[in-house]
Amino acid sequence: MESKLGFYNTHDVVLKEFRICDSTLRDGEQTAGVSFSIEDRKAIATLLDKIGTHQIQLGFPGINRTTFNETKAICDLGLKAQIELMTRGTHPDWKDDVKAAVDCGADVVHTQIPMSTYMKRMYSLLSKQEILQRITDFAMFAKEYGAKIRNITLLDVPRVDINFLKEAAALIAQLGVERLRLADTVGTSTPEGFAYIVSELKDVIALNHAETEIALHCHNDFGFALANAFAGVKAGASMVDVSVNGLGERSGNPCYAEVVVAAEKLYGIKTGIDMASLTELSKLVARLSGIPIPTNKPLVGGLAFGATYDGHVSALLDDPFSYKGILPEEVGNEEKWLITKCANKTIISLKCQVFGLPFDEESILPRLLTAIQAKCDSMTPPSIISEEEFVKIYKDTIDAK
Numbered sequence: 001m002e003s004k005l006g007f008y009n010t011h012d013v014v015l016k017e018f019r020i021c022d023s024t025l026r027d028g029e030q031t032a033g034v035s036f037s038i039e040d041r042k043a044i045a046t047l048l049d050k051i052g053t054h055q056i057q058l059g060f061p062g063i064n065r066t067t068f069n070e071t072k073a074i075c076d077l078g079l080k081a082q083i084e085l086m087t088r089g090t091h092p093d094w095k096d097d098v099k100a101a102v103d104c105g106a107d108v109v110h111t112q113i114p115m116s117t118y119m120k121r122m123y124s125l126l127s128k129q130e131i132l133q134r135i136t137d138f139a140m141f142a143k144e145y146g147a148k149i150r151n152i153t154l155l156d157v158p159r160v161d162i163n164f165l166k167e168a169a170a171l172i173a174q175l176g177v178e179r180l181r182l183a184d185t186v187g188t189s190t191p192e193g194f195a196y197i198v199s200e201l202k203d204v205i206a207l208n209h210a211e212t213e214i215a216l217h218c219h220n221d222f223g224f225a226l227a228n229a230f231a232g233v234k235a236g237a238s239m240v241d242v243s244v245n246g247l248g249e250r251s252g253n254p255c256y257a258e259v260v261v262a263a264e265k266l267y268g269i270k271t272g273i274d275m276a277s278l279t280e281l282s283k284l285v286a287r288l289s290g291i292p293i294p295t296n297k298p299l300v301g302g303l304a305f306g307a308t309y310d311g312h313v314s315a316l317l318d319d320p321f322s323y324k325g326i327l328p329e330e331v332g333n334e335e336k337w338l339i340t341k342c343a344n345k346t347i348i349s350l351k352c353q354v355f356g357l358p359f360d361e362e363s364i365l366p367r368l369l370t371a372i373q374a375k376c377d378s379m380t381p382p383s384i385i386s387e388e389e390f391v392k393i394y395k396d397t398i399d400a401k
Helices: 038-050 065-075 094-104 128-145 162-174 191-207 225-234 256-266 275-289 310-318 345-354 364-378 387-398
Strands: 019-022 055-057 082-088 108-114 149-155 179-184 213-218 239-242
Touching (some): 019 256, 038 055, 038 275, 065 082, 065 094, 082 094, 094 108, 094 128, 108 179, 149 162, 162 179, 162 191, 179 191, 179 239, 191 213, 191 225, 213 225, 225 239, 225 256, 239 256, 256 275, 310 345, 345 387, 364 387
Parallel strands (some): 019 055, 019 239, 055 082, 149 179, 179 213, 213 239
């Protein structure tokens, strides 16, 4: 059964296919309190690869020997996904970082360049000319040392003068760098603003007759990460960074499941990713990270497909898409009809039928509703009555003599 979506989703929208880069094991591990063991990392990377993730971004193998060994262990798994490793572009030991990434077996060697005045003290204080020189030095050294694909990320681009961004992008294109990544590092961009930046730099690359692709790294500080990602793709980007359950520093990155399902279902873009495994992936990361999935998290939350209001349940019985645009099994989730203070005739009669309990709208329903509402009022939220508790309430209320 196909999803039932809005008629106008693709009106005046032309989106090309784009690839997914998962950063759960890098930015996701920078979530406050998250620390993955090597076995955790292997489990997450293996499942990411199994479901078809195009690229997996790991951390900084040049920081210390332990990180190098853990990173190399993931590279040695022989995954189909490309492995991207990070380096610190303005750190005094940046060349050692590049060597470590290549020696680990990286498919993509990534460096990050702080562009805004707000981030100028990240590792080293560099002038604009020194930043441009470092871009050149990285591009040349990484190629000489054997990097297969070079990625240069410009940090905090929404807070940088567009002319400086264009100068950096032109240089990156002229150097033949394979990928330019644009980071909305603290989530300060609107979708319109981010699309403008991507479009302007896409034109710069074209003017230099280069094949440098544009990737995106968005943060959700203002809740715009998902919207900014798709605005950037519309403007010409071909890769989007995501993180499972939206993990990442502060408010996190675009959520893996939401980006994939929006691409597939709302924009009709084939990602090649197994959507039916998305809930499994989210549960794995939630367990290993210690960060629970909010119950109302879109698509993968435990109550993302929960129905409580009687009118909705009645409508769903008539048409499963009346209050859904996608079936829960398409993302490996399940529908739940819940007994809450909103419960009424339809859901209560259904629960009675499930447990073989007599039901009568005139004599039994009013008494059950009174008991259920009283129970919900007395509960500590969330006020959801389990099926076992429902049976007990029924017996205590209706069977009482």
